[in-house]
Every structure is written in structure tokens, then in C-alpha cells.
Amino acid sequence: MMEDTVIQVEGLTKVFGDFTAVNNISFHVNKGEIFGFLGANGAGKTTAMKMLIGISAPSSGLAHVAGFDVYTQTESIKKTIGYMSQKFALYDDLTVRENIRFFGGIYGLTKTRISQKSNQLIEELGLEKVAKSLVGSLPLGWKQKIAFSVAMLHDPKIVFLDEPTGGVDPITRRQFWEMIYKAANNGTTIFVTTHYMDEAEYCDRVSIMVDGRIEALDTPKNLKHHYRSESMNDVFLKLARS
Amino acid sequence: MSIVIENISKSYGKVSALDTISMDIDQGELYGLIGPDGAGKTTLFRILTTLLLPDKGMATVAGYDIIKDFKAIRKQVGYMPGRFSLYQDLTVEENLHFFATIFGTTITENYDLIKDIYVQIEPFKNRRAGKLSGGMKQKLALSCALIHKPKVLFLDEPTTGVDPVSRKEFWEMLKRLQEKGITILVSTPYMDEAALCDRIALIQDGKILEIDTPGSIVKHYPKPIYNIGANNTYRLIEKLNTYEHKHSVFPFGEYIHYTDRRDDFNPKALKNYLETEGLEDIHIEKTKATIEDTFMELAKQ
Amino acid sequence: MKRFIGFVKKEFFHIFRDKRSLFILFGMPVAQIMLFGFAITNEINNVDIAILDRSQDTSTKEIISKISESEYFSILQIVKEEAEIEDVFKKGKVKAVLYFEKDFSKKLVKEHTAKVQIVTDATDPNVANTISNYINSILSNYQQEQNRAITLEYQILPQSRMAYNPELKSVYMFVPGVMTVILMLVSAMMTSISITREKELGTMEILLVSPLNPFQVIIGKVFPYIFLSIINAAAIVILSIFVFHVPVNGSLVLLGLESVLFIVTSLALGILISTISATQQTAMMISLMGLMLPVILLSGFIFPISSMPLPLQLISNIVPAKWFIIIVKGIMLKGVGIHFIWKETLVLFGMTLLFIGLSVKKYKIRLE
Numbered sequence: 082m083m084e085d086t087v088i089q090v091e092g093l094t095k096v097f098g099d100f101t102a103v104n105n106i107s108f109h110v111n112k113g114e115i116f117g118f119l120g121a122n123g124a125g126k127t128t129a130m131k132m133l134i135g136i137s138a139p140s141s142g143l144a145h146v147a148g149f150d151v152y153t154q155t156e157s158i159k160k161t162i163g164y165m166s167q168k169f170a171l172y173d174d175l176t177v178r179e180n181i182r183f184f185g186g187i188y189g190l191t192k193t194r195i196s197q198k199s200n201q202l203i204e205e206l207g208l209e210k211v212a213k214s215l216v217g218s219l220p221l222g223w224k225q226k227i228a229f230s231v232a233m234l235h236d237p238k239i240v241f242l243d244e245p246t247g248g249v250d251p252i253t254r255r256q257f258w259e260m261i262y263k264a265a266n267n268g269t270t271i272f273v274t275t276h277y278m279d280e281a282e283y284c285d286r287v288s289i290m291v292d293g294r295i296e297a298l299d300t301p302k303n304l305k306h307h308y309r310s311e312s313m314n315d316v317f318l319k320l321a322r323s
Numbered sequence: 324m325s326i327v328i329e330n331i332s333k334s335y336g337k338v339s340a341l342d343t344i345s346m347d348i349d350q351g352e353l354y355g356l357i358g359p360d361g362a363g364k365t366t367l368f369r370i371l372t373t374l375l376l377p378d379k380g381m382a383t384v385a386g387y388d389i390i391k392d393f394k395a396i397r398k399q400v401g402y403m404p405g406r407f408s409l410y411q412d413l414t415v416e417e418n419l420h421f422f423a424t425i426f427g428t429t430i431t432e433n434y435d436l437i438k439d440i441y442v443q444i445e446p447f448k449n450r451r452a453g454k455l456s457g458g459m460k461q462k463l464a465l466s467c468a469l470i471h472k473p474k475v476l477f478l479d480e481p482t483t484g485v486d487p488v489s490r491k492e493f494w495e496m497l498k499r500l501q502e503k504g505i506t507i508l509v510s511t512p513y514m515d516e517a518a519l520c521d522r523i524a525l526i527q528d529g530k531i532l533e534i535d536t537p538g539s540i541v542k543h544y545p546k547p548i549y550n551i552g553a554n555n556t557y558r559l560i561e562k563l564n565t566y567e568h569k570h571s572v573f574p575f576g577e578y579i580h581y582t583d584r585r586d587d588f589n590p591k592a593l594k595n596y597l598e599t600e601g602l603e604d605i606h607i608e609k610t611k612a613t614i615e616d617t618f619m620e621l622a623k624q
Numbered sequence: 625m626k627r628f629i630g631f632v633k634k635e636f637f638h639i640f641r642d643k644r645s646l647f648i649l650f651g652m653p654v655a656q657i658m659l660f661g662f663a664i665t666n667e668i669n670n671v672d673i674a675i676l677d678r679s680q681d682t683s684t685k686e687i688i689s690k691i692s693e694s695e696y697f698s699i700l701q702i703v704k705e706e707a708e709i710e711d712v713f714k715k716g717k718v719k720a721v722l723y724f725e726k727d728f729s730k731k732l733v734k735e736h737t738a739k740v741q742i743v744t745d746a747t748d749p750n751v752a753n754t755i756s757n758y759i760n761s762i763l764s765n766y767q768q769e770q771n772r773a774i775t776l777e778y779q780i781l782p783q784s785r786m787a788y789n790p791e792l793k794s795v796y797m798f799v800p801g802v803m804t805v806i807l808m809l810v811s812a813m814m815t816s817i818s819i820t821r822e823k824e825l826g827t828m829e830i831l832l833v834s835p836l837n838p839f840q841v842i843i844g845k846v847f848p849y850i851f852l853s854i855i856n857a858a859a860i861v862i863l864s865i866f867v868f869h870v871p872v873n874g875s876l877v878l879l880g881l882e883s884v885l886f887i888v889t890s891l892a893l894g895i896l897i898s899t900i901s902a903t904q905q906t907a908m909m910i911s912l913m914g915l916m917l918p919v920i921l922l923s924g925f926i927f928p929i930s931s932m933p934l935p936l937q938l939i940s941n942i943v944p945a946k947w948f949i950i951i952v953k954g955i956m957l958k959g960v961g962i963h964f965i966w967k968e969t970l971v972l973f974g975m976t977l978l979f980i981g982l983s984v985k986k987y988k989i990r991l992e
Contacts, residue, residue, distance in 0.1 A: 121486035122457045167484075221360040247484060248512050250359030250527065252619050255573050262557040276486055277513075282576035283556070301577060312576065314487055314515070321488040372833050374991040394835075402833045408826035412641045413634065424630030425834050467830075 085111050087239055087270045088133065092142035095128050102128040104293035105142065112238075115261065115271045117281050120290030121321050126274050127243070129290070133272070134241055135159050147238050160189075163232035166243035170228030173217030177208055180216055181231060188235035195234075202230045222253030229260055233269070240264065242273040246280065258283055278314035287313070289320055296320055325350040325475055325506040326371065331380035333366055340366040342529040343380070348508060348522075353501045355520035356510040357618070363529040364510035365405050368479045371508070372402050385474045385506075398426070401473035401505075403464045405480050411453030415444055415463055418452050419470060426471035436503060437466040440496055458489040465496070469505075476500070478509045482516065494519050514615040525618050532621035537614060544612035544620055546570065549590060550578035552606040553597065562600045566593070573619065578606075580616060627836060631844040635818075639848055649814060653806040653856050657799070657863050668754050672700040673720040674712050679728035683738070687766055691722070696758050713745050720744045720755045732770075799864045800952040801925035804945045805916075806860065807883070808890040811853050812915055815894030816907040818845045819987075824904055829991065838987035842980065845898075846891045853887040854880075864956075873959030882955070882969065886948040889972050892979035893944070899986040919945045947971045 088110035095103040103125045110116045120126040131137035133146055135155030144151040147161045171180045178199060185195035203212050206226055216224060225245055232240055242261075246254045258280065265271050273284070281287050281301060288298040297304055297320055301313055310316045326348040333341040341363045348354045356364050369375040371384055373393035381388065387395045409418045419441075423430050434441075440462050447455065452463060461481055468476060478497075482490040494516060501507060509520070517523045518537045525532040525540070533543055553559040556574070563572040563581060570582040583593075590607040597605050639645060673691070677684050692699045700718055703709060712718045723741040725731070732738040742759050746752035819841075822828040831841065861879065864870040872879065894911060901907035921927060922936065923945035929937055940946050947968040954960040962969070 121488055122484075124486075244484070248360035250362075250512075250622070251514065251615050252573075252622060253359075258574055259560060262560065266557045276484070278487055279576040283574060317487050318491065321486070369829075369991060374829060374832060376990060376992070397833050398835045400833065402830060404826060404829045406826055408830050410634065410638070410827060411825070413637055417634075417637065421630060421634050422830075422834075425627050425836055427627060427835065 087112050087147055088116075088272065089145045090133070090142070091144070093129065093132060093139055093144050094141045095125075095132060095137070096140040101293050103132070103139075106290070106293075106295045107142075108288055108295060108298055110239075110270060110272060112270055113265055113268050114286065115265050115273065115284045117284035117287035118272060118274045118290070119281055119287060119317065120274075124290040125293040126290055130241060130243060130272075130274065134162060134164055161238055163235070163237035163240040164243075165225075165228050165232040165240070165245055167245060167247045168243075171216045171224060171231065174215060176215055177203070177212045177219075177227060180227070181234070184231045185234050190235060198234055202227070202234075206230065220250075220253075222249045222257070225249055226253065226257055226260065229257065233264060237269065239270040239272060242271065244274055244276060246275065246277060254280075278312065278317055281313040281317075289317060291321055325352070326382070326384050326508065328367075328371070328382045329380055331367070331370060331377045331382055333363075333370060333375065333377050339529050341370075341377070344526075344529075344531055345380075346524055346531070346534065348506060350506055351501065351504050352521045353497060353507045353519070354509070355517050355523040356508065356526055357512075357514060357517045357523050357614070358510070358526035359512050361528070362526045364526060365479055366529075367526075368402075368404075368477050368508075368510065372400060372477055373397060399474050401468035401471070401476045403468045403476075403478045403481055405483070407460050407464060409452050409460070409464055409467060412451055414449050414451055415455070416448040418463060419467055422467040423470045428471050430470065433470055433472045436472055436500075437469050439499060440469075441466050457485055458492075461485065461489070461493060462496075465493075469500070474506065476505050476507045478507065480510050480512065482511055482513065490516065514613070514618060517614045523614070525614075525621060527618075527622045532618065540614060541612045541617050544617045546582040547588075548610050548612050548616060549581045549583075550575075550606070550608045550610045551581045551593075552578045552604070553602040554604045555602060558600075559597070559602055562597060562602065566596065571620070571623075573616075575613075575615075578610075580610070628840050628844055631836065631840060632847050635845055635848045639852070645814060649810060649852055650856065650859075653810060653860060654863070656806050657802055657860055668696050668751060668758065670698050671696060671719050671751075671755060672717050673697050673722060673755075674701050674703050674709075674718045675699060676703040676706065676709065676721060676723045678726040679724050681727075681729040683729040683732055684724045687724075687740070687763065688722075690762055690766060691759070694758075694762060709743060718745070719751065720759065722759070799860075799868060799870045800949060800956055801923070803857070803860045803864070804886070804923065804948050804952060805919050805925060807853060807857060807887055808893075808919055808945050808948075809911070809916060810856065811849060811887055811890035812894035812897065812911045813908065814849055815846060815891045816897040816901065816911040817904045819895065819898035820901045820904045820907045823902065832989065832991070838984050838989065842895055842899075842983050842987065846888070846895055849891050850884070850887060853891070854884060857883040857887065870956060872956050874955035874961065878962060879952070879955045882948070882951050882965075882972075885969065885972050885976070886944065886951075889944050889948075889976045889979065892976050892983065896979045896983045896986070899983050899988070918943050922946065924949050944972060944975050 086109045090109065091107050093103060093106050094101065106129065118126055118130065128137065132139050132151055133144060135146070135151060135158040139151065146158045149157040149161070151158065172183070175183065181199045181202060182195055185198065190198070203209060208223070208227070211219060216227070229242070229245065246257055249257065254277070261271055261273070275281065284301065286298065286300050287304060288295050290296070297316070299307070304316050305311070305313065308316045308319050310319060326346070328344055328346045331341055331344045332339070344367060356367065358364055366375065370377050371382060371389060373389050373396050376390065383389065384396050385399055389396060410421070413421065419430055444455070444459050444462050447459065452460065455463065465481070482493055485493070490513065497507060497509065498519070511517070520537060522534065522536050523540060524534045533540060535543070551559065551563070556579075559579060560572060560574065563569055563579060568584050568588070570584045571580070573580045594605050594607055675688055677688070688699070691697050701712070703712060703721065709721050709723070712721065721743040723743060725739045728738045728740070740763070742756055744752035744755050822831060861872070865872060897907055897910050901910060919925070922929070922940040922943050924940070925945070929940050929946065932940070951965045951968050954965050
């Protein structure tokens with residue numbers, strides 16, 4: 082594995098009975114890259130991601146995340162990465178501060194560090210007034226921004242984001258992506274899935290899964306050129322329909 | 324008028340979910356309610372389908388008052404709630420049969436209405452609804468909402484969390500339904516879907532921002548928008564955000580949508596500025612406002 | 625009507641496709657009855673006792689052999705010293721010690737009185753009492769045999785006859801009681817989650833935006849469980865008769881009809897719980913905890929109501945199970961007809977109407 086590669090995948094496969102969810106996919110992700118992992122519902126994206134974050138064992142193939150093997154070193158993977166999904170990110174019945182303290186503790190941060198990070202986060206996101214409010218009472222967009230920051234609490238090398246902006250209003254969505262850009266600029270690798278095709282354009286490179294295989298993998302610009310499309314949305318439609 | 328809404332307000336405790344909403348929807352219209360999570364779309368739908376009572380205001384659906392004549396409305400509308408709400412342990416066919424029966428009709432009676440949709444899931448008719456994929460669940464839910472030939476169809480975020488291909492197919496189905504004379508009120512957070520509606524209402528934080536046809540609504544955008552691109556998007560955003568004359572800076576796909584405060588804005592000056600700040604391959608070009616731009620501008624006000 | 629049938633059909637689908645409910649519905653009752661019938665008794669059998677015999681003469685030997693012949697006792701060990709008695713109890717196996725004094729036979733003949741001490745382990749007072757009673761009756765028997773030759777001037781010979789349950793078999797008490805408890809709990813639990821499940825899954829929204837009215841929904845949800853609970857009740861009665869030999873002295877038909885009534889009462893109560901619970905968990909908790917204790921404690925199942933303080937006696941009147949236990953015991957053990965239990969039947973009937981009426985009223989026709 083090269084110095085710069087943080088995720089290396091070769092022939093990764095996952096089979097459930099007689100159904101092949103992920104079929105022999107291969108790709109790599111470089112340090113500091115924003116990598117878009119797209120595909121239709123049921124194409125195998127979530128299954129693939131679960132293998133990379135160490136919560137599902139592959140049926141065959143190889144994969145290394147942050148230098149760790151996904152078969153044998155899942156605990157190390159979990160310690161080194163950040164993860165945020167749309168379905169669950171924070172506890173609705175805890176306050177903002179309590180959530181940060183809880184997750185900070187899980188990631189093994191010291192009390193002082195948690196305190197530091199807490200204040201930093203609250204200041205950066207402008208949450209002074211709601212720091213003591215229950216997360217459940219906040220608008221979705223704010224929750225997602227806090228969740229992202231919480232996933233970054235332990236300065237992970239790679240952050241996996243599973244449809245982080247679903248349903249969020251357009252302004253907050255973009256603020257969210259600005260946070261992603263900043264993190265990437267600081268060297269964090271971002272692995273993100275999304276259904277917003279305009280967000281696909283923000284990525285350095287994009288892969289599109291169809292029926293368990295990777296059917297396209299390139300920069301958005303090249304993909305649009307190759308498929309003679311104006312937008313990533315069109316690229317996606319052309320690929321998924323063929 | 325198929326649906327008339329006058330000054331509807333609704334709060335949950337201290338939180339105001341809807342604030343003096345008024346809208347008119349014509350018979351046979353495909354009307355879009357566009358806004359993000361928390362805008363109040365689901366609350367409005369629940370009020371119109373008589374599941375919730377408004378605190379203030381009045382509304383009629385197909386001529387019936389939502390408070391006094393709720394029973395009549397419940398017999399005549401089709402409703403597809405935000406999350407999948409059919410019976411997961413019943414098969415596709417059993418679900419359809421159930422809804423046909425409780426509405427006092429049969430599957431065959433209005434089959435022509437759902438045929439286009441149902442044929443796509445018919446091969447799975449003996450599969451339990453819980454075991455269907457997301458796209459198929461949608462189609463089943465839609466079929467069940469249509470089986471009794473409703474006059475008005477309420478679809479609450481039917482395409483949320485669904486991939487672009489299925490979304491496109493779904494809207495094509497809606498257009499065909501519209502041809503059969505059904506009034507359709509759809510809500511969605513996806514601004515690109517708004518373009519397919521006859522008219523749209525932009526909603527945010529319980530308030531209507533604007534109502535118009537998709538083509539005309541962008542005319543409400545007050546300033547010229549420029550697409551700006553460079554070799555390093557992050558640095559570009561940073562630099563534009565710190566530019567003293569900036570009005571708005573939003574990433575939009577491969578470019579940044581930029582608007583300037585000044586009326587006499589000269590793109591060349593901006594280009595020079597960016598170059599001195601170390602950016603290369605700079606591209607600045609005027610572009611048309613989209614519904615999303617309009618939404619964001621109106622939401623800021 | 626067609627709507628109603630369509631609705632009931634759907635309810636049947638739900639019941640048969642949910643393996644867990646099916647288990648609770650059919651498995652639990654049978655398991656419970658077996659448990660109560662076989663395992664829990666307050667009779668005694670093969671209790672281990674010890675003997676301390678200071679006399680070791682014919683009389684004591686005769687008494688000891690009578691005791692060891694009885695099915696209730698088994699002589700585990702012989703104790704030599706009084707000091708050993710406590711040790712023997714501490715070890716835990718022996719529940720009673722029979723302590724015969726010195727010169728037992730001699731004293732019996734010469735002084736007409738001989739003493740024997742029955743020492744029981746009263747850490748379980750009920751068992752100790754029973755043991756004591758049984759031993760006493762064995763001693764009494766022996767005494768009567770010895771006395772046949774002597775005639776006393778006045779003799780009062782109490783003859784107790786336990787009507788309807790001559791052997792005082794606890795099973796007779798338990799089976800009607802368990803039947804009641806199970807029918808009530810299972811029925812109420814099943815229907816209590818029925819409506820709340822629709823609320824939790826979100827299907828309630830679509831049900832509401834339809835022509836169905838609350839009455840149709842409620843009756844439609846109770847209906848399937850009536851049939852299934854009847855099968856349960858029948859299974860319990862069959863088990864009682866053929867496995868535990870509990871008599872059914874009265875009419876089986878009447879028993880059946882009253883059981884159906886009680887089942888409907890319980891189902892209606894369950895539905896009422898369902899209309900007021902927001903989640904299935906709450907509904908389950910209320911029906912399990914909120915119903916189980918009153919039913920077990922206040923229905924007359926284990927503890928007689930007449931021995932309770934007045935306030936509790938009054939409260940027991942609102943427990944449907946109390947009325948049904950009277951009915952069941954009446955029919956099964958006493959063989960009574962409807963003219964003896966019409967009052968209780970009417971009470972159950974009235975309760976059913978009340979529960980259903982309240983359910984319809986509490987059924988939320990909107991989401992708030």
C-alpha cells in the first residue's frame with residue numbers, strides 16, 4: 082500500500098445466501114480526498130461501507146482501511162475512523178454538551194481534551210444559546226453539523242459519512258459541505274455517500290455502484306465527459322438505466 | 324378549487340409548525356410543496372387529511388370542510404404518509420385487497436388507474452410488503468392510495484431517501500396520473516423535482532416563502548448569479564467568503580454560485596483578485612437562477 | 625359488513641404470521657397449567673422426618689411403623705440425643721422430628737397418658753402446620769384403635785368432611801384459578817398491543833383516513849381472538865379433567881358459554897388498554913403488571929377474599945376475574961346451574977359492555 086493510500090480495496094465481495102450484494106469491487110482512496118460513493122438503493126453501497134468500517138466481515142477479497150486489515154483488525158479501524166449516518170448520529174434526549182462528552186469518552190479523549198473540543202465546537206458552529214438544549218429539539222440541519230463535528234472529535238484520519246444531508250435545507254447543506262471541505266483541506270479523508278447528485282460534484286472522485294459492481298470510477302469532470310452529460314445526475318441516470 | 328387553505332396555523336407547545344398558511348390548489352393540478360425537514364410539510368398534510376386539527380384558520384378539500392366534514396374527506400382522498408405505512412406482514416396483493424375492501428371497492432373496479440404502477444410490482448405480488456425494496460414499497464403505497472379512485476391525492480415526501488433513478492420514474496408516474504384528472508399535492512425536499520410541478524409553494528419554518536410556477540418563481544431572484552470555478556474549490560470558497568463585496572457564496576455542483584452586492588459588478592475585477600490570491604484556472608460566467616437559489620434567497624430574508 | 629370482514633381477515637393474518645404472539649397465545653397457557661397442576665401443591669408428599677425414641681417399646685414401634693407406611697412421610701434418620709435435633713434441622717432435609725418420651729407404653733397403660741413431641745421446621749409455617757396436622761391425625765387414629773375396648777362416658781366425635789374436595793387436593797383450587805388468570809392475561813395482553821401496534825408502525829394513519837369507524841375497528845380486533853381463546857379454554861378444561869382429574873360436576877355447555885363471556889370481557893379490557901397506550905411496551909406493562917397482581921391477589925384465586933380487610937374486598941369487586949372464579953368453581957366443583965350464578969354472569973356482561981363502550985369513546989380519531 083502506497084504512503085498516500087488510506088483505503089485499499091481489492092476484489093471485495095459479500096454474499097448473503099445466494100444473493101451477491103457486493104461483487105468483486107476494487108478501488109483505492111488517497112489521503113485528503115473527498116471520495117463520493119454513489120449508487121441506487123439496493124446497489125450494495127451500504128453493505129460495502131459496513132465492511133470498510135469493520136462491522137461486517139467480507140465473504141472474500143481484501144481491504145485495508147488506514148493501514149488496518151478489515152478481517153483481523155476491525156477494532157483498530159473503529160478507533161481510527163469517524164462515522165456518521167443519517168439514521169443515527171446523536172442522542173435526541175441528551176443535550177449538545179452531553180452528547181459531546183459521551184462520544185468524547187467513547188473515543189478515549191481525556192476530560193480536558195473533551196472540554197476543549199466542546200467549547201471549540203460550540204463556538205465554531207455558533208451554538209452558544211443551545212448548548213444546553215436537548216439535541217432532539219434542534220432543527221435537522223444543526224443536528225447534522227454537530228454530528229459531523231462529533232465524528233471528528235478524535236481527529237480521525239478517515240471519516241465515513243452515510244447520506245449525511247438527507248432532508249436538510251439547502252443553506253445548511255452547503256454549510257455542511259464547507260465543513261467537509263475544511264476537514265479535507267486539513268488532511269482528513271472523506272468517504273461519503275449521497276443521493277444529492279449536485280453533492281457528487283463536490284467530490285474529488287466518484288464511484289457509482291450498480292447491482293453490486295462498480296460501474297464507473299473517476300473525477301466528476303471526466304465522468305461527465307465520458308458519458309456526454311451536463312451533470313452528475315445525468316451520468317447517474319445513464320449508468321443506472323443501462 | 325380542489326383545495327382551499329386559509330390562514331392555517333398550528334403549534335406544538337411553543338414550537339410553531341405552521342404560521343398563517345394560505346394556498347389554493349386547482350382541480351387536476353400537480354402541486355408541489357417544496358421545503359426541507361421541519362418546514363411544516365407533514366403537519367400541513369396531516370391537517371388536510373383531517374388527522375390533525377389546526378389551531379387557527381380553515382381549509383376545504385374537494386369542497387368539504389376539514390373539521391366539520393372530515394368523514395366525507397376520509398372517504399374520498401388518497402394518502403401516502405411520509406414513512407412506509409402499509410402492513411409489512413401482509414403480501415403485496417393482500418395489502419391492495421385490504422385497502423380496496425375497506426374503501427368499499429375491488430381491485431378490478433379501478434385497475435386501469437393503477438395498472439401502469441402495479442405491473443411493475445405484480446411479479447412480487449405474493450411477497451410480504453416488508454421484504455420489498457424501497458422503490459417497490461413506494462409503488463405499492465401509491466397503488467393502495469389510488470385503488471379507490473380518490474379525487475385528491477396527498478403524497479408526503481414520497482421520494483425521500485430514494486435514488487435519482489427511482490425518483491425520476493416516480494414523477495413520470497405522477498404525470499400520467501395527472502392526465503386522469505386527479506388533483507395531486509406532493510411534498511418534497513428535492514428542489515429539482517419542483518420543476519416537474521404545475522405550481523410550487525416554497526415553505527420553510529412553517530411559513531410560505533413564495534408560490535408560483537417553476538418557470539416564474541426564479542424571476543423572484545433579485546440579482547444576477549455567476550458561476551465561478553477554480554482549481555481549488557475550498558480555497559475559492561474561502562476567498563470569496565472573505566471578499567468585501569460578496570452578497571452570497573454557495574457551492575453548486577462543480578461551480579460556486581456567486582452574487583455581488585454592487586449593481587455595477589465587474590467580473591474581471593473579481594478574477595484579478597482571485598488570481599492575486601493564488602488561484603488558477605479561474606472561470607466566471609453568468610448563469611440562470613435555479614429554484615434552489617431562489618429558495619435560499621427567500622429563506623434568508 | 626364487507627368492510628368489517630375485510631378488516632377481520634387482516635387481523636387473522638397478523639395473528640398467524642407473528643410467531644411470538646402465537647406462542648404466548650397457545651404455548652403459555654398450557655405451560656402454566658402444567659406448572660401449577662404438577663409442581664405447585666400445598667399438600668405434602670414424602671416429607672423427611674426424624675425419630676428420637678427414648679422408649680423403643682411396642683407402642684412407639686407401632687406408631688413409627690404407621691408413620692413410615694403413610695405416603696406422606698419417610699423416615700430419614702434416627703436421632704439419639706436431644707441436642708442433635710437442631711443440627712438435624714439445620715442440615716435442611718428433615719422437616720419434623722418425633723420425640724417419644726421414656727417408658728411410653730408403660731405410661732400409656734398405667735397413667736393413661738403418654739407424651740410425644742412433634743417438633744417441626746416452621747420456617748415454612750404452612751408446611752409445618754400441615755405436617756403437624758397429618759401426624760396428629762395418624763396419632764389420633766392409633767389412639768382410637770387403642771380405645772375401642774374402653775368406653776368413655778361422653779364422647780364427642782368430630783367428623784370433618786371437606787365438601788366438594790374431600791382430599792383437600794390443592795389442584796381443585798388451582799385449576800379454576802389458573803384458568804381464570806391465564807385467560808384474562810393472555811386475552812388482555814393480545815388485544816392490548818393490537819391497536820398500539822398500529823399506532824407504532826404508522827399504519828394507524830392510513831386506517832384513520834378511510835371510511836372505517838372506531839366501532840368496526842375495535843370489534844374487528846376483538847373478533848379473531850375470541851375463537852383462539854376458546855380453543856385455549858377448551859385445552860385447559862381438557863387438561864384439568866384428564867390429567868388432573870378435576871371434576872366437572874356441572875354442565876360443560878354452561879362452563880363453555882361462561883368462559884366465552886369471560887374471554888370477551890378480558891379482550892374488551894385489553895382493547896381499552898390499547899386505546900390509552902401510546903406504545904406496545906406501555907400496553908404490555910399495563911396488562912402484565914397492572915392486571916396480573918390484582919387478578920392473582922384479589923380474585924380469590926389463592927387468598928380468600930372474605931379474609932381480607934373491607935376496602936380490599938370492595939376493590940375485588942371490580943376485578944372481573946373474581947366473578948369468573950366464583951362461576952368456574954361453582955360449575956366445576958359444585959355442579960350449580962345458571963340460577964345460582966346469574967348475578968355473577970350479569971356482572972361480567974355489564975363489565976364487557978362498559979369496556980367496549982369506553983374503548984369506542986377513547987379511540988382517537990385524530991393523531992394528536
